[in-house]
Amino acid sequence: MKDSSVAINIPFHRAALGEEEVQSVSEVIRSGWLTMGAKTVEFERQFASYIGAKYAIAVSSCTAGLHLALEAIGIAEGDEVLVPTTTFTATAEVVTYFGARPVLVDVDQKTLNLDVADAERKVTARTRAIIPVHFGGQPCDLDAIQALADLRHLHVVEDAAHALPSEYHGKRIGTISELTVFSFYATKTLCTGEGGMVTTDNEAYAQRIQMMRLHGISRDAWKRYSAEGSWYYEVIEAGYKYNFTDLQAALGMAQLAKCGAMQETRRSIAERYTRAFSSNPSFEVPEMLPDRTTAWHLYVLRLRLEHLRVNRDAFVRELAQAGVSVSVHFIPLHLHSFYQRAYGYKKGDLLVAEAQYHRCLSLPIYPGMTEEEVQYVISTVIELAARFSK
Numbered sequence: 555m556k557d558s559s560v561a562i563n564i565p566f567h568r569a570a571l572g573e574e575e576v577q578s579v580s581e582v583i584r585s586g587w588l589t590m591g592a593k594t595v596e597f598e599r600q601f602a603s604y605i606g607a608k609y610a611i612a613v614s615s616c617t618a619g620l621h622l623a624l625e626a627i628g629i630a631e632g633d634e635v636l637v638p639t640t641t642f643t644a645t646a647e648v649v650t651y652f653g654a655r656p657v658l659v660d661v662d663q664k665t666l667n668l669d670v671a672d673a674e675r676k677v678t679a680r681t682r683a684i685i686p687v688h689f690g691g692q693p694c695d696l697d698a699i700q701a702l703a704d705l706r707h708l709h710v711v712e713d714a715a716h717a718l719p720s721e722y723h724g725k726r727i728g729t730i731s732e733l734t735v736f737s738f739y740a741t742k743t744l745c746t747g748e749g750g751m752v753t754t755d756n757e758a759y760a761q762r763i764q765m766m767r768l769h770g771i772s773r774d775a776w777k778r779y780s781a782e783g784s785w786y787y788e789v790i791e792a793g794y795k796y797n798f799t800d801l802q803a804a805l806g807m808a809q810l811a812k813c814g815a816m817q818e819t820r821r822s823i824a825e826r827y828t829r830a831f832s833s834n835p836s837f838e839v840p841e842m843l844p845d846r847t848t849a850w851h852l853y854v855l856r857l858r859l860e861h862l863r864v865n866r867d868a869f870v871r872e873l874a875q876a877g878v879s880v881s882v883h884f885i886p887l888h889l890h891s892f893y894q895r896a897y898g899y900k901k902g903d904l905l906v907a908e909a910q911y912h913r914c915l916s917l918p919i920y921p922g923m924t925e926e927e928v929q930y931v932i933s934t935v936i937e938l939a940a941r942f943s944k
């Protein structure tokens with residue numbers, strides 16, 4: 555285990571930022587134009603081309619993007635929207651913005667993605683949309699989700715906060731459903747500090763989101779201070795202040811250029827973890843389905859608690875003491891006081907998600923990890939399992 559003379563500290567995440575990012579951001583600073591402008595437009599163009607979508611609209615966060623996507627499809631008070639319980643609160647929170655109801659759905663035990671059969675059981679006359687979340691980066695069963703959506707006349711808005719780049723049946727996430735939303739939050743696979751992107755092939759949605767992200771004023775509102783723009787603008791709707799900035803775009807373009815290489819590094823770390831843990835009786839490693847690829851945003855290791863004398867929380871504490879910071883994705887939404895108070899959810903409502911939550915932890919997985927760090931995580935996890943095995 556840890557040599558006490560050396561303070562080992564492997565953070566859960568470190569953004570992969572290098573000289574390219576520094577140069578790219580410096581250029582924007584020197585230009586004198588910091589907020590949304592030509593760099594944002596260029597980043598949107600590059601992102602749309604990378605994904606293979608017709609339109610990409612940069613926004614201030616994935617949460618903002620999800621909000622705008624639901625606004626574009628016309629979610630209104632009293633509607634219901636299906637959301638997996640195993641997700642970050644943002645996915646369901648945006649539904650509440652409209653006075654609509656997030657209806658929580660259990661997850662598939664293997665992938666921790668939304669269980670389509672449970673979603674189907676929860677469709678009512680008020681259900682308008684479904685928000686599949688590609689947990690950890692592995693795509694949901696989008697064919698089955700689209701089939702349900704077609705049958706029950708639902709919109710599909712993908713929460714792809716973890717899924718850049720991921721593929722389903724040979725198609726990149728971001729090209730499949732009506733609307734897809736990515737996150738560029740600090741820990742994500744492409745990071746701009748904060749930020750997000752909506753992709754769609756639907757021109758009307760794209761125009762609506764472009765307008766609503768910047769106060770509901772005419773589409774090129776950001777040009778109103780530039781020589782090619784005009785001082786005149788018209789407020790068409792009460793919109794939001796959800797725009798991106800050129801500083802973020804500069805980071806985004808530098809990151810996009812190495813997106814594939816970064817994914818490859820995460821994939822090789824995941825492979826090493828799986829090789830090290832798969833034959834150990836204390837662990838269940840993530841299973842990747844053959845018809846899809848994952849961004850490997852998360853590496854979720856599940857403990858076989860029946861083989862261990864400690865629970866997940868104690869295991870996480872021991873790892874932290876040994877200098878390995880891990881996280882837990884996610885506390886199911888129905889266990890949070892807000893969703894219980896507002897919608898009457900309670901412990902025991904969504905059993906698969908709950909059972910898996912108590913067993914899972916997310917290991918560090920990011921391009922800047924050194925060989926030694928990966929090896930240290932592996933040996934620490936294995937030694938702890940041996941120490942606490944029954």
Ligand SMILES: Cc1ncc(COP(=O)(O)O)c(C=O)c1O
Nearest residue numbers: 615616617642644715737738739
């Ligand atoms: C599944 C999921 N959806 C949405 C979000 C929200 O992303 P953002 O912080 O960009 O708003 C997150 C962020 O962690 C997430 O994990």
